[in-house]
Amino acid sequence: MARRYDPERRERIIDAAIRIVELKGIGGLSHRSVAAEAGVPLGSTTYHFAGLDDLLVAALERVCSGPSSGMKDWAEALSGTDARPGGGPPLADVLTRLLEEYARGGSGRIRLEYELYLAALRRPALQPVAAAWLDEMAGVIGRHTADAATARVLVALIDGLLLQLLLTDRPFDRAAVRSALGRVTGES
Structure with missing residues (x-):
């Protein structure tokens, strides 16, 4: 029996891995679960990805660089902002809106x-x-701060705020987020 040519199979496998991680976490990821989710034979997952780490790298690259990663949107939204006096809309306001x-x-x-x-x-x-994702985010934000160190602190704060949001299931507190970001940017 001839092998069927399926040029999108690798992409479907990556998309299936992303869906599994989103729904079940990393613990739910296996070659078998990905094959079932993608609707491909089990051997296809190991053909395209020697191990789960290879598949996770591909998934992380997709998530961090895809259109839904938001870095392009953040760059556009931040254009015209500047944490320095007289530099446009306050950076803390724009970051708060983006996070919300x-x-x-x-x-x-x-x-x-x-x-x-x-x-x-x-x-x-x-x-x-993961490091490239952090660097890209710091670069995007850093174009609107006085220095690279401030951008790195903002990235760390944003990470912390998002993780707290996930862990506590509390609603987004716009005033608290704006206040925290404003302290770092000097726009209190």
Whole structure:
């Protein structure tokens, strides 16, 4: 029997892995669960990805660089802002609005991104992708701060705020978020 050519199979496998991590976490990910979710033979997952780490790297790259990762949207929204006096709308206001929109999109996407991002703590293959995501975010925000150190602090604060949102299931507190961001940007 001839093998059927399926050029999108690899992409479907990656998409299936993302869905599984979003719904069940990293613990629910296996070649078998991905094959079932993607509707492909089990051998296809191991053909395209030698191990789960390879599949997770591909999933993390997709999540961090895809259109829903938001970095392009953040760059556009931040254009015209500046934390320096007289530099446009306050950076803290724009970041607060972006975080509120992100949180309004539901915790599933945030949970997925952080699930993959935090998996890098135990899976060295994921670390370069997670580091690149942090660097990109710091670069996007850093174009609107006085220095790179302030951008890194803002990225750490944003990470902390989003993780707290996930862990507590509390509603987004616009005033508290704006206040925290304003302290870092000097726009209190």
